[in-house]
Amino acid sequence: MKQILLSKILFTSIISLTTLFFSAKAEPVSExxxxxxxxxxxxxxxxxxxxxxxxxxxxxxxxxxxxxxxxxxxxxxxxxxxxxxxxxxxxxxxxxxxxxxxxxxxxxxxxxxxxxxxSATDLDEVTVTGERSEMVIGVDRKVFNVGADLSNSGNSAAEILDNIPTVAVDADGNVSLRGSGGVRMLIDGKPSGLVNAGNAEALRALQGNMIERVEVITNPSARYEAEGMVGIINIVLKKDQRKGVNGSFEGTVGLPQRYSAGANVNFRREKVNYFINYGVRYSEREGSGFSDQTFPQANPPFSTRIDNERNRSGWSQNLRGGMDFFLTPTATLTAAALVRFDDEENLGSVRYSDFAQDSNEPFRISERVDLETEMERNMEYSLNFEQKFSDHEAHTLNAFVQYMEDSETEESDLTETVLLGADADEQLFQQVYNKEQEENWLFQADYVHPFGEEGRLEAGLRSELRNIRNPYEVEELENGNWTALPEYTNNFSYDENVFAGYLQGADKFGPVSVQAGLRAEYSDITTFLEQGAVKNQRDYLHFFPTLHTTYHFSTYNAWQISYSRRINRPHFWSLNPFYGFSDSRNIRTGNPNLEPEFTDAYESGWVYSTDNSSIYAGIYYRHTSDVIERISYVDDNGITYSVPRNLAERHAYGAETNLSFSPLKWWDLSTNFNFYRMQTEGVFEYNEQRMDLSADTYSWDTRINSRMRWDNDLSFQTTFFYRGKQETTQGKRLPFYMLNATFSKEVLKGNGTLSLNVRDVLNSRKFRYELNQPDLISVNEHRWSGQEIRLTFVYRLNQKNLGRNGGNGGGRDEGGPGGEEGF
CATH class of the missing domain: 2.60.40.1120 (Carboxypeptidase-like, regulatory domain)
Incomplete structure (x- = not known):
């Protein structure tokens, strides 16, 4: 009750003070x-x-x-x-x-x-001028029209995200924003198995030809779920409602082997709009890495060199289709379905070379080979009803229901052979069975009621019911018989039910826009480990206030201040007490006792946009309690475990700038610069030892995008990314940089585009980090994949090239799907 009362007082006070302060200065609209x-x-x-x-x-x-x-x-x-x-x-x-x-x-x-x-049917008579904006800056988001970026041709969703300012995707496919993890991924504003938490391969399987734009929301309003510590990344899929038949078709070939094809087609009649997206891909991706580890507290001390190589290959298919039924001029019913199939074969090898202290010759060498087959099926069904009331176009009711089913099965045959040492030629045979099954129901309703000239009230309800079952079994061959290893065999289940409601109000007082909201979320989470019958149940109710204010100096010149409170609930893989067995000496596990993180986020920025440029300059601060950090430690047998733990707190400060402009008519430039500081406090105790995990780091990253276009419909684009060194709680992450280049040519009288994409021109895409602890000193380097060359052809049916028409080099966004209109 005390928390509810404090939240109400805060909500009321912010609205009253902000309104009084600005309305006292504001000139009446009628003036x-x-x-x-x-x-x-x-x-x-x-x-x-x-x-x-x-x-x-x-x-x-x-x-x-x-x-x-x-x-x-x-x-x-x-x-x-x-x-x-x-x-x-x-x-x-x-x-x-x-x-x-x-x-x-x-x-x-x-x-x-x-x-x-x-003008789609009159291409021969159209003169293409201007450029659709790659980045549109909004009050609570940045919208990236990925079709305007030539380097995205033939890319997956993971590669597209890695090419967006302030967003980074590491070697494991984990997404971070402004240098921090805890990003909430959505598809069309809703959760989806296409970007399911904990499944990095899902982002790699989602083909870029299905994506219309990406929205980065760093300080979401109350109408969005509170999940996501540093914000939300919303991937908007393509769909068109123009009458007649229109669409696009894409094919890609590449080295290393990569073949893909996709189609996006729409067919509009008077009362029905049909849309379908299909993509198929075969790829082979090679990766490699090494880790030099020293164990100074072992008896006797020793060191290990770990070299790993992997080749992931297989097929992936995505099929999405649906219909918009225009029941009345103001009522629309949309039914959609999505199916995704993945069939992969992954071969990985890890070689361990053990050295005695001060010795350059190994006393033992062993190699572990993992042959894994992986099959995944994802199916989604959704029904959406939208009613626009006749009294005002912003007066709307939207109701949505979605069912998702996901099944992933991994089977591995592992062989470990001793190549050098007293036990040379000995072999160990193991096999792993891992199946993850998920069901998810989502119910959501949003109502918007306008008042006055620009005011509105919003309210909504949301329920998400999710359950995951994960049987995991490891067997070892002993005397001709397969025997289960109890310490690595379990059946883990995860049930998460989240019920939410929000109330939000907004209005404009002269040049000042004010929006404030309050969201309540009740969480009921239960995990059950069948081995030992260990049940862990917890439930909690929390309130999440938000505030957004904007002072409009003019239509294209504004200053913004925002605040939101966020939560990061530990997800399935973070709570699962065991997963990952390919590397028998470095094991990643979960922690069923993790508590959620909470973040208070503040942001202030200036936006200036004209018809050919846009500028954003802002500062931000985040305070996070019960920080979840993955800790590495060594047990008595020399096995390194990586386990997530709750630390004390973290302070993150930063300044960010985005600039997009055209110095010449044929040359577009955009750049992003993000500087931040993170202070983390915490300790970790194990085996009567105490590890200090406090860290204070400064780091920065930048991205520069250059695009040149000539009258012969030839374009050349380069993208350079640099991320600076960052101190972590146990060591440091080393600098990283990469350069991509793309040549593009319009063909077939503007109906087609042919592009050549060279990814990682400098062959520098290496993720490097170091650990420095009393029991473990480690230097690591990993490559997700090497250089890639891709040739892509896109053909448009009754469409213009969306990347070459209809806009300018910059602009200001007044909202987005489910966004904040006019604020």
Missing amino acids: ASGITGRVVDQSGGETLPYATVAVYNSDSTLVDGGITDETGRFTFTLPPGNYYMEVQFVAYNKEVVSNIELSTRREQLDLGTIALSS
């Missing part, structure tokens, strides 16, 4: 003249979000400009005068609105509905 309107599709009447709107005075000088919001609306505050306006959007003809006259200071002119006609 300034301006124009407003809405952009729609001429044939179907659908709204067109992210359309470019530019306002000029009578001598053709640009006065103002911006991007339409999610409902297709735009608003500009202008002094009295005569103007004209140009409206553009991807694959549509430009519309010019002339003779706009504002005669008085208080005049508010509603231009009504501006309909754009599709």
